[in-house]
Amino acid sequence: xxxxxxxxxxxxxxxxxxxxxxxxxxxxxxxxxxxxxxxxxxxxxxxxxxxxxxxxxxxxxxxxxxxxxxxxxxxxxxxxxxxxxxxxxxxxxxxxxxxxxxxxxxxxxxxx
Amino acid sequence: xxxxxxxxxxxxxxxxxxxxxxxxxxxxxxxxxxxxxxxxxxxxxxxxxxxxxxxxxxxxxxxxxxxxxxxxxxxxxxxxxxxxxxxxxxxxxxxxxxxxxxxxxxxxxxxx
Numbered sequence: 378x379x380x381x382x383x384x385x386x387x388x389x390x391x392x393x394x395x396x397x398x399x400x401x402x403x404x405x406x407x408x409x410x411x412x413x414x415x416x417x418x419x420x421x422x423x424x425x426x427x428x429x430x431x432x433x434x435x436x437x438x439x440x441x442x443x444x445x446x447x448x449x450x451x452x453x454x455x456x457x458x459x460x461x462x463x464x465x466x467x468x469x470x471x472x473x474x475x476x477x478x479x480x481x482x483x484x485x486x487x488x489x
Numbered sequence: 490x491x492x493x494x495x496x497x498x499x500x501x502x503x504x505x506x507x508x509x510x511x512x513x514x515x516x517x518x519x520x521x522x523x524x525x526x527x528x529x530x531x532x533x534x535x536x537x538x539x540x541x542x543x544x545x546x547x548x549x550x551x552x553x554x555x556x557x558x559x560x561x562x563x564x565x566x567x568x569x570x571x572x573x574x575x576x577x578x579x580x581x582x583x584x585x586x587x588x589x590x591x592x593x594x595x596x597x598x599x600x601x
Contacts, residue, residue: 409588420579420592421532463530467588470534475520475588476545479532 400466512580
């Protein structure tokens with residue numbers, strides 16, 4: 378069965394630092410990778426997706442994918458207290474469909 | 490506003506009751522989903538519908554029955570509610586052939 382593994386944290390970083398969130402997945406055939414942010418009591422919000430090996434940057438966020446190592450990460454530069462949330466890594470459940478399998482999330486705390 | 494909307498936001502009910510949660514999206518997406526987030530915040534796919542057709546049923550008890558009257562709506566009916574059904578249920582939608590899902594605000598179901 379497909380699995381997505383994340384360190385639950387909490388990951389604590391000072392304001393302005395780089396936060397690094399990591400995720401590994403079990404299915405070598407996985408093609409699509411997503412990062413969602415979930416504030417406490419709110420719904421998951423898509424912040425990044427990546428399909429190809431390498432880096433993808435969007436503002437302060439960079440997603441990194443290494444398919445050979447089955448590893449995907451999210452870097453948040455210049456972390457802000459407003460970035461404090463749970464970050465969920467997700468991969469497509471199977472190649473035929475679009476449903477996602479999620480990791481259990483990493484809680485990030487940014488202190489001012 | 491364009492969105493995925495669920496009703497009700499909160500639902501408290503007794504064991505053995507039957508309840509429904511409604512979901513509507515006005516994003517023009519072809520695919521809709523139900524996810525369950527348990528008390529440990531683990532988010533898991535329950536059902537996936539594409540153009541009103543069931544695509545995925547991830548080992549969900551028969552007491553849960555999704556219904557899609559049209560591609561903009563996906564409702565969830567739960568029979569004979571059990572204590573273990575207490576969770577937050579999220580509806581989501583995505584464009585056809587895409588896993589970039591947008592989530593509703595969630596329905597917190599409490600079974601007492």
